[in-house]
Amino acid sequence: MKSREKCVPDPAERMDLSDVGEWKRVSPRYVVVETAGTIVFGLVLTGAATALWLLADAQWALYAMVAIVVITAATVAFEPRRVRAIGYQLREDDLIFRRGIMFTRFVSVPYGRMQLVDITRGPIARWLGLADLKFVTAAASSGVLIPGLAEADAESLRDRLVELAESRRAGL
Known part of the structure; x- marks a missing residue:
């Protein structure tokens, strides 16, 4: 039983995302x-x-x-x-998204599980040059929406995520 306990990481260690790198934030607009x-x-x-x-x-x-x-x-x-609490980070195998002040939500989306990467623009966001990037996976509950990205950033991130998703699904 002791060997099993060693294999299971401490919950505090699993959620410690302070050293994963720098978080990218959405536009202040x-x-x-x-x-x-x-x-x-x-x-x-x-x-x-x-x-x-x-x-x-x-x-x-x-x-x-x-x-x-x-x-x-x-x-x-x-x-x-x-809005300042919203951030994302591209890691080696997945994208991590976070949002929330009191109740912080972290979502990890593996690149190989992404099925759809979509850009949407509402009227006010379009006027400000912003877009929302949405990815959908096979699990319905894991759809992630990164709001408030500059249009150019959203398009380049979409292209990068599609490229990563295709290479991971192909096993490259």
Whole structure:
């Protein structure tokens, strides 16, 4: 039983990604995209709460409206920090993606498992010259989206990932 215990790495060692190299970050302009989306969502919810308050004379809708405004303002205040927490890194055998402040999520996508690498551009992101890079693997839960990349960076990263994926699947 002792030999089995030696083979299993300590969980702290598995998640220690401090020495894997330098993380590449998304464009700082991506804050504008996230902030615009948050404000539009907050305005829609505030409008709905205002309509309920004025038309249906629902007093609770006034409190909901105030809560929506406060939550939207707090979310907008944290957007720059949240965007700075998004990063990715190309390693020898896989791509690591991370996001999140309080609850950090790390996803490792092996190059040989990538089936689709796609670039999407929303209207605000296109106006700012940004794009999102999405990769899909055979496992539905492991789809990764790297948002807010400069268009040229997204296209070169897509080409590099497709090249790596094809060579790993071919066993080269």
